[in-house]
Amino acid sequence: AQTVTQSQPEMSVQEAETVTLSCTYDTSENNYYLFWYKQPPSRQMILVIRQEAYKQQNATENRFSVNFQKAAKSFSLKISDSQLGDTAMYFCAFAFYNQGGKLIFGQGTELSVKP
């Protein structure tokens, strides 16, 4: 079965500090994409970062970066210089190549950035 596990239901971080959200997944497939989505209090789902599984280089988007360990099936998200606007629920997910784009979501991690 394909699953995504986010073991940290809640986390908090001080403004300007760095925080890492963990995500592990399970699949026997070899070709897939991994995603982190953010859902702030407005509840709009926003794509934070995307990683192609065939790429060894970790994806980065400004203050957001991932640590992708394919053998360990781990895909953590690092947020540097945390800002109050980063307060949100963060969801890890994956989708298989060319299979309709269906996402498998984790349970989410609620991140609070404190001033």
Next chain:
Amino acid sequence: GAVVSQHPSRVICKSGTSVKIECRSLDFQATTMFWYRQFPKQSLMLMATSNEGSKATYEQGVEKDKFLINHASLTLSTLTVTSAHPEDSSFYICSARGPRGVDADTQYFGPGTRLTVL
């Protein structure tokens, strides 16, 4: 790019009435759209996959006669909650599969619709 709109943003209706929610891809054509339901503090639960010009594929446990999905064009999918009851009250979110390449395996989400059934 890859903007998805959803309308209405919130709706309150009486028990027994039907409610239609629209999902539009504004700047790209979406052959596939998805409908989710989300309860507070929980993850998204996929209800169905909507493909343009064909019948929707429903997830196990989702009543297709209760939640009617139509994907009549490459930019519009609709979800109709028929004979709504209080237990149908929830946050409904749509998404659209991106236009091409890497984006074709990325979903872009609408802002969601809060449905309250009295």
